[in-house]
Amino acid sequence: MARAAHALHILVKHKTLAEDILTQLNKGAKFQTLAKKYSTCPSGKKGGDLGEFKKGQMVVQFDKFVFSGEILTPTIVKTKFGYHIIKTLYRT
Secondary structure, eight states, X not given: OOOEEEEEEEEESOHHHHHHHHHHHHTTOOHHHHHHHHOOSGGGGGTTEEEEEETTSSOHHXXXXXXXXXXXXXXXXXXXXXXXXXXXXXXX
């Protein structure tokens, strides 16, 4: 079982914006560009890059997706902070 992962994310307040961003990604937009433009998280300045982190470091819903969801497929996950578009790069 994976103990660490590396992910990118874009955090927004509204589901409609998250869905719009996901549509843009699916049409070929660059994740990093959209993160810089839309993300309310400080990581947005780095293209949404959260670096590598350990299991249990993120809020439950985020953690659950990163450690069990699809790799490299941007997906919307809701947490107490808002709507995240998460792209898991790898798990180790």
